[in-house]
Amino acid sequence: MRVRWARLEEGLARAVLWGCLLVVLGALAAIVGHVLVQGLPGIDVDFLTTAPRASGREGGILTTIVATLYLVAGALAIAGPVGIACAIYLAEYLREGSLERIARFGVQTLAGVPSIIFGLFGFTAFVLWLGLGWSILSGSLTLAAMILPTLVKAAEEAIRAVPDSYRQGSLALGATKGQTILRVVLPVAMPGILSGVILSIGRVIGETAAVLLTAGSALGFAVSPLDSGRTMAVHLYLLAMEGISVPKAYSTSAVLILLVVGLNALATRITSRFTVRR
Amino acid sequence: MRRASREWQRLGERCMERLLFAGSLSGIVTLGAMVVFTFAAGLPVILRTGLGRFLLGQHWRPLEGEFGIAAMVVGSVFVTLGALAAAVPLGLGTAILLSEFAPPWVRRIARPAVELLAGIPSVVYGFYGLVVIVPLIRQHLGGVGFSILAGSVILAVMILPTLITIALDSLRQVPDSYRQGSLALGATRWQTVRRVVLPAARSGVVAAVVLGAGRAVGETMAVLMVTGNVAVLPESILSPVRTLTGNIALEMGYAAGEHQQALFASGIVLFILTMILNGLIQLRRVGRVAR
Numbered sequence: 052m053r054v055r056w057a058r059l060e061e062g063l064a065r066a067v068l069w070g071c072l073l074v075v076l077g078a079l080a081a082i083v084g085h086v087l088v089q090g091l092p093g094i095d096v097d098f099l100t101t102a103p104r105a106s107g108r109e110g111g112i113l114t115t116i117v118a119t120l121y122l123v124a125g126a127l128a129i130a131g132p133v134g135i136a137c138a139i140y141l142a143e144y145l146r147e148g149s150l151e152r153i154a155r156f157g158v159q160t161l162a163g164v165p166s167i168i169f170g171l172f173g174f175t176a177f178v179l180w181l182g183l184g185w186s187i188l189s190g191s192l193t194l195a196a197m198i199l200p201t202l203v204k205a206a207e208e209a210i211r212a213v214p215d216s217y218r219q220g221s222l223a224l225g226a227t228k229g230q231t232i233l234r235v236v237l238p239v240a241m242p243g244i245l246s247g248v249i250l251s252i253g254r255v256i257g258e259t260a261a262v263l264l265t266a267g268s269a270l271g272f273a274v275s276p277l278d279s280g281r282t283m284a285v286h287l288y289l290l291a292m293e294g295i296s297v298p299k300a301y302s303t304s305a306v307l308i309l310l311v312v313g314l315n316a317l318a319t320r321i322t323s324r325f326t327v328r329r
Numbered sequence: 330m331r332r333a334s335r336e337w338q339r340l341g342e343r344c345m346e347r348l349l350f351a352g353s354l355s356g357i358v359t360l361g362a363m364v365v366f367t368f369a370a371g372l373p374v375i376l377r378t379g380l381g382r383f384l385l386g387q388h389w390r391p392l393e394g395e396f397g398i399a400a401m402v403v404g405s406v407f408v409t410l411g412a413l414a415a416a417v418p419l420g421l422g423t424a425i426l427l428s429e430f431a432p433p434w435v436r437r438i439a440r441p442a443v444e445l446l447a448g449i450p451s452v453v454y455g456f457y458g459l460v461v462i463v464p465l466i467r468q469h470l471g472g473v474g475f476s477i478l479a480g481s482v483i484l485a486v487m488i489l490p491t492l493i494t495i496a497l498d499s500l501r502q503v504p505d506s507y508r509q510g511s512l513a514l515g516a517t518r519w520q521t522v523r524r525v526v527l528p529a530a531r532s533g534v535v536a537a538v539v540l541g542a543g544r545a546v547g548e549t550m551a552v553l554m555v556t557g558n559v560a561v562l563p564e565s566i567l568s569p570v571r572t573l574t575g576n577i578a579l580e581m582g583y584a585a586g587e588h589q590q591a592l593f594a595s596g597i598v599l600f601i602l603t604m605i606l607n608g609l610i611q612l613r614r615v616g617r618v619a620r
């Protein structure tokens with residue numbers, strides 16, 4: 052009796068668990084499928100290479116692609132060096148202690164702060180206080196703060212994964228600690244750092260709230276870093292919420308999804324190559 | 330000559346260490362700057378209105394200078410609880426399946442799928458909710474469609490990756506010897522999961538849920554696009570609501586003066602809320618290490 056019940060329970064549990072997985076995969080398929088089916092037909096060379104006209108009702112999304120790239124480059128240029136420096140110090144120099152706890156607390160807490168708070172901060176600090184206005188530069192600074200935890204975490208993990216024997220070998224040959232880090236540790240850790248960079252690019256491309264508050268939503272070409280710019284994500288938000296054009300919104304969504312798929316595939320390739328080589 | 334170059338080298342080393350040290354403080358410095366700037370902009374309104382009236386006041390009438398965020402707090406809490414109600418069982422179920430039952434090929438399919446789910450921008454989720462979920466609710470369940478329910482459904486999908494990845498990590502960390510011991514005593518796989526593996530992974534599972542809640546509370550765009558954004562206490566799950574995050578994003582564009590300060594003040598509330606959730610996890614982690 053008890054054995055039969057146990058067997059029944061086992062079967063039931065497995066069925067429910069498989070059901071959970073199917074619902075999760077089904078939700079993903081439903082969303083991605085719907086957006087791609089509706090959006091792909093509207094994507095052609097014209098859509099990607101002409102500027103939006105009539106506030107997005109007609110034309111393509113070229114200016115929003117430019118603004119997005121600009122913002123990605125800006126945020127990475129600021130957060131990249133700082134984040135990697137932070138990761139190196141945390142992994143190679145710091146011993147456990149109160150300083151380590153404070154530095155780590157800062158990064159970890161930052162990771163949990165909602166993006167809209169970054170937007171508020173960027174708005175007061177960069178747009179108003181520094182007087183940069185709604186601009187690519189304000190947006191880049193804000194997003195740099197936002198992706199910092201992602202970068203630090205990925206880079207620190209990658210640096211810690213480098214075997215100690217590499218460091219010992221380099222030090223034994225008479226290299227200084229700095230030389231060891233720059234010439235031995237960092238090159239080996241590079242794939243892990245790069246996948247953190249790719250993850251951050253994805254976050255910048257997808258971010259809307261913080262960008263809207265700091266980079267604004269001007270539809271023209273952003274030329275100088277002090278110009279306001281509208282990213283693809285912000286464009287999609289305005290197209291959809293102001294009821295400007297549902298077909299264009301579908302196509303913009305599809306471009307965003309394809310970008311994320313491409314970035315994920317790239318990250319996977321980099322990490323798998325890394326694991327094979329070791 | 331040799332000695333000079335050695336001196337230079339030592340100087341370089343010291344410069345590098347100083348630079349890296351400065352970099353290591355970037356996280357805490359940024360966090361500090363954020364606290365200073367948002368509190369400086371928002372605290373005056375809270376002090377003027379009084380913390381109680383600000384948090385519990387039911388009326389948000391920025392033009393008349395009345396700032397009560399109770400309706401928005403309730404909105405955020407309801408949408409988050411709804412999302413958790415759907416996502417926690419689904420996410421944990423998926424994590425358990427992937428860790429304990431599924432053959433490797435299923436894991437190979439599921440991993441990139443979950444990563445994709447995590448990578449899709451929140452506006453895309455919001456847009457999907459706007460064109461698919463909201464009309465669906467309007468047609469089949471009544472009301473305007475823009476509702477707590479719509480927000481919860483979209484948020485549930487969005488926090489699934491967080492729940493699945495963290496729960497899966499903590500389940501995988503349970504040593505195999507635990508499972509073998511239980512199976513050797515004649516327990517079934519499911520009995521092993523329920524009585525041995527899950528209790529052993531409990532702290533990680535709790536962390537997954539708390540982190541998921543944090544993401545849900547902080548999410549802005551997706552929720553804003555499907556909840557209707559009426560700043561009134563909701564009557565049912567089909568009522569439209571406005572969340573704390575949505576309120577900031579909607580009104581920041583045109584707010585000025587005291588109104589703007591009030592938005593920063595609601596940002597402070599949100600900040601503290603997520604800090605508390607975050608603190609819970611870090612405390613647990615410390616507790617686990619001590620044990």
